Amino acid sequence: MTQVVGPSRAASVHTDSDVKASTARPRRTMTRSQLAQRIAQGETLVLHRRKIYKLDRWLANHPGGELAILHFVGRDATDEIEAYHSEHTISRLMSRFVIAHLDEADWDNYTPLVPPVQLGYRKGKLDHPHAQVGMWRHRNTPATSAGTSDTDGSSDGSADEALVHDLVVGSAVKRSDAADKARAARTASTLVVDRPNCFPLPVGLLEPPPNPDGIDAEREKRISHAYQQLHEQVKDAGLYTLRPAGYAREMARYLALGSIAYAFWARGQAQLQLDSDSAGTLLRASTASFLLSSFFLGLFWHQLTFSAHDSGHSGITHSWQWDRIIGTTIADFIGGLSIGWWCDNHDVHHLVTNHPEHDPDIQHMPFFAISPQFVLAGQTTVISADNAALTEHEQAKPARPLGLWSSYYRRLLEFDAPSRFFLQHQHKLYYIVMAFGRFNLYANSYGFLATKARRDRWWALELVGLATFWTWYGYGLLGSLPTWPVRIAYLVISHVVTSPLHIQIVLSHFAQSCDDLGLSESFASRQIRTTMDVDCPPWLDFVHGGLHMQVSHHLFPRVPRHNLRELRDRFVVPFAKEWGLQYHEYSFTKGNGRVLATLKKVADQVHILSKVAEASAKGELQH
Numbered sequence: 001m002t003q004v005v006g007p008s009r010a011a012s013v014h015t016d017s018d019v020k021a022s023t024a025r026p027r028r029t030m031t032r033s034q035l036a037q038r039i040a041q042g043e044t045l046v047l048h049r050r051k052i053y054k055l056d057r058w059l060a061n062h063p064g065g066e067l068a069i070l071h072f073v074g075r076d077a078t079d080e081i082e083a084y085h086s087e088h089t090i091s092r093l094m095s096r097f098v099i100a101h102l103d104e105a106d107w108d109n110y111t112p113l114v115p116p117v118q119l120g121y122r123k124g125k126l127d128h129p130h131a132q133v134g135m136w137r138h139r140n141t142p143a144t145s146a147g148t149s150d151t152d153g154s155s156d157g158s159a160d161e162a163l164v165h166d167l168v169v170g171s172a173v174k175r176s177d178a179a180d181k182a183r184a185a186r187t188a189s190t191l192v193v194d195r196p197n198c199f200p201l202p203v204g205l206l207e208p209p210p211n212p213d214g215i216d217a218e219r220e221k222r223i224s225h226a227y228q229q230l231h232e233q234v235k236d237a238g239l240y241t242l243r244p245a246g247y248a249r250e251m252a253r254y255l256a257l258g259s260i261a262y263a264f265w266a267r268g269q270a271q272l273q274l275d276s277d278s279a280g281t282l283l284r285a286s287t288a289s290f291l292l293s294s295f296f297l298g299l300f301w302h303q304l305t306f307s308a309h310d311s312g313h314s315g316i317t318h319s320w321q322w323d324r325i326i327g328t329t330i331a332d333f334i335g336g337l338s339i340g341w342w343c344d345n346h347d348v349h350h351l352v353t354n355h356p357e358h359d360p361d362i363q364h365m366p367f368f369a370i371s372p373q374f375v376l377a378g379q380t381t382v383i384s385a386d387n388a389a390l391t392e393h394e395q396a397k398p399a400r401p402l403g404l405w406s407s408y409y410r411r412l413l414e415f416d417a418p419s420r421f422f423l424q425h426q427h428k429l430y431y432i433v434m435a436f437g438r439f440n441l442y443a444n445s446y447g448f449l450a451t452k453a454r455r456d457r458w459w460a461l462e463l464v465g466l467a468t469f470w471t472w473y474g475y476g477l478l479g480s481l482p483t484w485p486v487r488i489a490y491l492v493i494s495h496v497v498t499s500p501l502h503i504q505i506v507l508s509h510f511a512q513s514c515d516d517l518g519l520s521e522s523f524a525s526r527q528i529r530t531t532m533d534v535d536c537p538p539w540l541d542f543v544h545g546g547l548h549m550q551v552s553h554h555l556f557p558r559v560p561r562h563n564l565r566e567l568r569d570r571f572v573v574p575f576a577k578e579w580g581l582q583y584h585e586y587s588f589t590k591g592n593g594r595v596l597a598t599l600k601k602v603a604d605q606v607h608i609l610s611k612v613a614e615a616s617a618k619g620e621l622q623h
């Protein structure tokens with residue numbers, strides 16, 4: 001049974017580096033207010049068990065990416081740091097970055113500061129005036145609560161519906177009452193903010209808005225401490241130990257699928273000669289063999305990707321370098337994708353799960369939006385406090401949903417004509433779009449390697465991997481096929497067969513809550529709220545590749561895949577029950593039904609918004 005521990009007991013775990021730090025140099029303390037002042041000046045300071053890390057110079061070297069750290073500036077990242085790093089990294093490497101300890105009294109009642117990246121700042125500058133509009137909206141109206149989650153964990157949508165309503169009413173009011181224009185324009189869709197364009201920031205800007213209803217900061221701290229205790233129990237139970245038999249089975253399966261794909265291709269080549277004698281038959285024997293080969297190659301890729309995922313979390317050997325070599329072999333050399341891109345994207349997803357503005361795994365405009373926030377945030381006019389009066393020109397502008405700013409992509413995910421079309425039909429197009437998901441992975445991978453990736457030896461290895469992939473797959477395999485129609489059919493089938501993977505990936509989050517419940521929500525609460533499991537018998541585990549025990553994976557991402565079932569049953573489910581956190585588990589069919597229902601609901605809201613936008617543009621809105 002899970003035991004609840006108080007702060008003092010939990011704080012006694014992992015104190016070896018504390019001791020080292022205190023013996024190595026005099027322990028300096030910093031108050032919360034001093035911490036805030038230094039962050040406001042632009043320093044990258046993160047808290048871990050009272051220790052304050054200064055990470056400005058480490059950012060560019062961090063294997064987990066810059067954003068992973070930036071989202072925790074000014075916050076207590078204890079749970080996340082211990083979930084994502086080996087003990088060796090924590091005790092040896094991290095201790096080098098400690099510059100002080102937080103004042104004890106401030107630590108006991110610590111209220112997180114808002115990380116500047118979540119206010120729209122990157123590299124010392126304001127990225128975009130629409131960054132984190134939700135937080136600004138909340139800040140301007142402290143009495144209102146953020147969206148709440150209903151008992152089944154999905155967003156109740158009341159906040160979203162209020163936003164839709166605001167937009168419709170706000171637009172109508174603006175048009176109809178010329179005398180009251182300025183006031184009306186500032187009610188529904190205007191935020192008055194005071195944000196400088198670069199650092200230093202006013203310290204007050206880093207103070208978070210009040211917690212929304214349903215978030216009790218004290219309780220969240222207790223959940224956090226209980227999670228830390230649970231983590232110790234998981235380690236003691238040996239669940240971080242790799243089960244080689246599990247991966248031996250995986251390897252046998254990969255080998256079988258790869259060999260079958262190769263055997264059909266070889267048979268097709270042998271049949272080519274015979275086929276020339278039977279010209280004119282509808283489906284030549286060689287073509288059938290090639291298409292069967294493409295089918296098995298797709299299955300091979302589908303299965304293999306789960307191991308790339310494990311390696312991306314250092315979940316196989318627990319050595320970052322070795323797992324990166326395994327991941328690069330699978331993803332780049334065999335699959336033509338970038339493991340570097342995947343890790344960059346996926347690490348952020350794990351840390352800010354289901355946050356519309358920050359989590360790239362739910363940002364799929366123009367094809368999908370799982371909340372109207374994707375459409376609504378951009379319709380809000382943000383004006384700075386020293387320019388509080390709207391100009392005539394601004395008042396005359398029609399209220400138009402513009403889309404949402406993404407802190408990951410650093411661009412506006414626009415609500416433009418293509419997204420207006422796709423989003424209104426997203427529930428009908430879902431499986432069709434997903435069928436071609438692997439092509440999107442190529443685009444993301446190559447875009448990342450070309451523009452964003454660090455130019456280091458891992459990057460060079462990835463380029464070699466991709467060149468190898470296109471040589472064996474593009475030139476060797478597709479090039480060996482007799483005609484263009486057969487080549488295209490091979491390409492399409494081998495890619496479409498992997499598409500259940502994309503459905504499995506989004507299934508865990510698309511139907512879950514994507515409300516922003518603020519910075520006081522604990523890591524464990526957030527992961528359990530935003531993530532769902534898929535129920536299946538143990539013998540089918542290989543089909544889902546561990547992704548179906550997603551809640552346990554999100555809470556303990558480095559636990560090897562073959563231990564997830566035990567982790568879930570012995571530790572995670574009882575933990576959620578003890579703390580009254582709703583645990584979400586559905587069958588594959590029901591989970592898909594929930595995803596489609598979510599997409600349909602947003603499609604309906606988008607339909608209304610599109611009508612409003614059109615009417616507003618034509619000047620047809622009346623009181």
Ligand code: HEM
Nearest residue numbers: 063064068069077080084085086089093094097313320347
């Ligand atoms: C003192 C500062 C830090 C150091 C020295 C550091 C170092 C590392 C290292 C060496 C790895 C590779 C995995 C390993 O060997 O354990 C890693 C991965 C990672 N780090 Fe950090 N890190 C720091 C701070 C942070 C912070 C504040 C966060 C966010 C809470 C973070 C999030 C991650 C993530 C998400 C990964 C990827 C691991 C995975 O995907 O499972 N790191 N970091």
